[in-house]
Amino acid sequence: MSKIERIGVLTSGGDAPGMNAAIRAVVRCAVFHGIEVSGVFQGYDGLISGDLKRLHARSVAKILGRGGTILKSARCEEFFEAAGRSKAAAVLREAKVDALVVIGGNGTFTGAQKLAEEHGVKVVGIPGTIDNDLAGTDYTIGYDTATNTVVEAVDKIRDTASSHNRLFFVEVMGRDSGYIALKTAIATGAIAVMTPEAGMDIDDLIDILARGEESNKTSSIVIVAEGDTNGGAMEIAAKVHSRYNKYDTRVTVLGHIQRGGDPSCFDRVLASRLGVGAVEALISGQSNVMAGLVNDEVIYTPFMEAINRKSKGLDEELRVAQILSI
Numbered sequence: 001m002s003k004i005e006r007i008g009v010l011t012s013g014g015d016a017p018g019m020n021a022a023i024r025a026v027v028r029c030a031v032f033h034g035i036e037v038s039g040v041f042q043g044y045d046g047l048i049s050g051d052l053k054r055l056h057a058r059s060v061a062k063i064l065g066r067g068g069t070i071l072k073s074a075r076c077e078e079f080f081e082a083a084g085r086s087k088a089a090a091v092l093r094e095a096k097v098d099a100l101v102v103i104g105g106n107g108t109f110t111g112a113q114k115l116a117e118e119h120g121v122k123v124v125g126i127p128g129t130i131d132n133d134l135a136g137t138d139y140t141i142g143y144d145t146a147t148n149t150v151v152e153a154v155d156k157i158r159d160t161a162s163s164h165n166r167l168f169f170v171e172v173m174g175r176d177s178g179y180i181a182l183k184t185a186i187a188t189g190a191i192a193v194m195t196p197e198a199g200m201d202i203d204d205l206i207d208i209l210a211r212g213e214e215s216n217k218t219s220s221i222v223i224v225a226e227g228d229t230n231g232g233a234m235e236i237a238a239k240v241h242s243r244y245n246k247y248d249t250r251v252t253v254l255g256h257i258q259r260g261g262d263p264s265c266f267d268r269v270l271a272s273r274l275g276v277g278a279v280e281a282l283i284s285g286q287s288n289v290m291a292g293l294v295n296d297e298v299i300y301t302p303f304m305e306a307i308n309r310k311s312k313g314l315d316e317e318l319r320v321a322q323i324l325s326i
């Protein structure tokens with residue numbers, strides 16, 4: 001096993017609260033073990049264009065509790081192409097970077113896997129996405145903070161909904177997944193939750209709303225994952241309203257507010273543990289894996305398995321949400 005002398009670190013895809021804590025942990029753990037660190041700016045875009053800068057222990061001071069990512073992030077089309085990845089590998093050789101830590105989600109790890117396979121680059125991933133849609137970790141960095149942001153917002157919406165006897169449709173993030181929606185539906189006592197996984201149709205939703213009204217609910221909240229197959233919250237509200245209009249209806253789309261803000265204690269600790277875990281995995285010769293936390297233990301899962309989010313079920317939580325919303 002050849003000794004690692006310099007690693008690169010980047011953030012890619014949608015930013016998530018706690019990414020800075022992960023960057024800090026990667027840099028400080030590497031320095032602790034006598035390894036140099038190059039920060040790669042703008043995700044894979046910066047890897048292709050050579051936007052690298054040396055980072056020291058003090059370069060990452062006072063970022064632990066800050067949202068966003070000091071390295072910036074991007075969704076890089078060019079990295080989906082083999083030619084883009086060849087340019088990136090050349091940049092790494094030129095900068096004498098022996099290994100890479102990538103912080104991101106599905107798209108980030110798909111690219112990392114290809115870079116490792118095609119160019120023999122050693123890569124370890126850290127799950128950084130508010131969506132929590134990766135296998136091999138109970139939680140992704142940013143999910144806890146984002147769900148707390150949603151809960152705070154929905155609690156406020158609840159006050160005005162009950163004052164006016166209104167039905168609110170609240171759209172939360174999750175283009176392909178309903179983890180944010182389901183978790184926050186339980187935490188806010190929503191009457192129903194619409195997710196791409198559960199596949200509930202409009203008739204079922206109207207039945208639930210009618211039952212709620214019959215049992216004297218004067219106002220209600222429906223949480224909608226943006227990726228629901230019936231459409232977004234606007235569309236679903238319009239479909240419901242055209243057939244069932246017992247309530248005055250309003251829609252709130254929470255949007256990117258969910259990605260910002262200072263990371264929670266949970267996300268800071270998760271990011272710190274996984275940052276250390278990722279660097280130590282590279283030192284021990286691992287590659288092509290994501291560091292994750294399962295049952296409070298840091299474990300490593302091949303990228304190919306990690307991006308298969310289907311292995312992380314939602315059924316039990318959905319059942320809890322349904323029982324408690326009567």
Ligand code: F6P
Nearest residue numbers: 014105129130131173174175259
């Ligand atoms: O991947 C995280 C995420 O926030 C998704 O939940 C959301 O669908 C998407 O990013 C939005 O991406 P963008 O900021 O590029 O529009």
